Structure formats: structure tokens, C-alpha cells
Amino acid sequence: MADNSWLYRELSKNSNLRVSRSLEELISVRTWWEEVHNIYCPDHSEYMVTVDTVQKVIEIGGSIISYPSSWCSCSMEARRYAVENGVIVMPHGETFEFMKKWAVRR
């Protein structure tokens, strides 16, 4: 079960972006050129983003994996697999920067 409540709160309230929870495990963010990004946030048991995590995210329709760098990391293999399958893997800090730049504000 993804634990994305903190990320959802941060994106919607603090960053003032237009976000929605299309699925329970994903947070949807729309860019200004009408592209929708579904962000997945690993839960506490996923302390390393692996190829399996990326596969799971692809299956549920995610396009971004945003992870907290304080307690989670991403394996080289997962990063490579994600790039090959069009999924972006980045820590929360980079996600905020990316969204502030390209996402539609409220």
C-alpha cells in the first residue's frame, strides 16, 4: 500500500499545484501542455526502489516514482529499467522542482 499522503499534501497545499488522486496509489499532476503524470510513492517497506517496484508502477499506470531520499534509495537496475520504459525515478526534492516548473497551478 503506497504511502503518498505526505507527498499529496506537499504538492497540493504547499506547492499549490492542481493534483488529484486518480487511483489510491497514484497522485495525478497535469502539466501545462496537458500531459498527466501519475506519481507513485513507495511505502515504508520499500526502502529500495527495485525493478519489481518499477514493473508494479507500470502495471498500475504510473509514470513517475518519487521516493524520500532520507530512508529510501533506488537501485541502478531500477533506474535503467525505468528509463527504458518511460518512467521517471527521482527523489522528492527533484519531484517538487519538476512540478513547480511544469505542473498547472491552481
Added chain:
Amino acid sequence: MMTLVINVSYKLRIAFSTVTKSKRFTTPYSAYGLLLHRTIEYFVVIMILLYYFSAFGQQLLRFEFHLAQSQTQNPWYQNGYWPLVGAIAILVVTNSVSLYEVILSSRRNYRNDVKLKNIDLLSEKLNSFYNPLYSLLSANQSLFMVFGPRSFPEDRIRREAAAKIWAEIRGNVILPNNDRILGILEDQSHLLHDRDEIRNYVELINHLHSYKIFCEITTEIHNSFKFPEYIVAHVEAARSEVLNSLNSIRKFS
């Protein structure tokens, strides 16, 4: 005459050793050393006997008649060659007994030396291999269970704190301990117990090397080199075996 020669040679040996304080003579003879000494003594005795027979042989034959006469007067053991035979028999018996005693004491000393060596070896096995290995492995396993990623709480704030503590423990305790374990396995493997083998530790060595790299480069290859869960129990069992061997040797010595 013969006993006199032997006694004189022995006394001379003692006297020489006390005067010169020579270590060679003050140290107890080994069985082979004494055998050589006795052989030389017997050689001297045989030479004297030959001298007897050659110099006085004719005279002995000449006095045969008188000896036969004297046999009627003296007991048998005082006539003819019997005094000589008696002296040789005494010489042989006394020297054989002393030689046997020396061999026995040498064997006893050898066995004691072997026991002491075994005690030293087993103590070194415990002190330099099994004890540090067991304590380091136990400490690392316990730290991993208590502070490792699997123990991170669900609460976000606490999880971040736990992750920070784990990072510190990993850098300051786990990795230095791993280096020490590798050092023990690489440098002290000659102290493995008889029934223990280095191949039992290959998985552990691979894991330790892999984990060191994993801490710098996050990769899933490390999943193939997981910590062998059996290793702590294995080291504990081997340590108990060494301890039992040591106690049994101490008990019977």
C-alpha cells in the same frame, strides 16, 4: 675393573658439567644421547675384555689346574669366569634399567609437551578466531535486526530518524566490524578447527565484500549475496566444540 671404568666415566661427565657449567651436559640426556653414551661404555668394556683374554689367556690356561683345585676349596661363583660373568650381568641389568627409565621419562615429557601445545593452539583458536568472529557477527546481526531498514517504523518522521540512525550505525559500526571480520577470515584461517572448513565462510566473505560495494553503489546484485543466516549458529557450534576440546584436555592433564 669394568664397573670402575663406567663409574669413572660417569663421574667425569658430572664433574666436567659442573666445572664448565656447560648446558650440553647439564641438560638431561635424551634417550638417543644416553644410548650413544652407553654404547661407547660397552665398547670400552669389550676392549678391556679383549685385553684380558689376549694378555692373560695363556696364564689362565696355565693356571687351569690350580683353578680346578681351588674349585674344591671355594664356592662355585668365586671360581673360574663366574665373577666376570656376574660383573657383566650386573652392568647390563643396571644400565638397562636406567636406560628404560630415561626412555619412559622422555615419552612422558613428549606427551606433556604435546598436551601443552594443544592447549596453546586451542586457546589461540578461541582468542584469535572464534571469539572475535562470534562477537562481531552477533553484534552486526543484532544491530541489523534492531536498527536496519526492516525495522523502520511506518510513521514518516520516526522513519526518517530511524534511517538517519541506521546510516550512522552502518558507517561507524557495521562496516568497520565487517572489515574486522574479513581480516580475521583472511589472516587467521589457519586457526579453523579440525572439522571446520573455510568453504563454510565463503558465502559470508562474498556478502561482506558485496555489502561494502552496495553501500557505495545501490544495486540489486547484492540480493544474490545475502547474509547467510546459518553462519552465526555455525560459528557458535564450532566455538563450543573448541571450548569442549580445551576443557577435556585441561581436565585430563
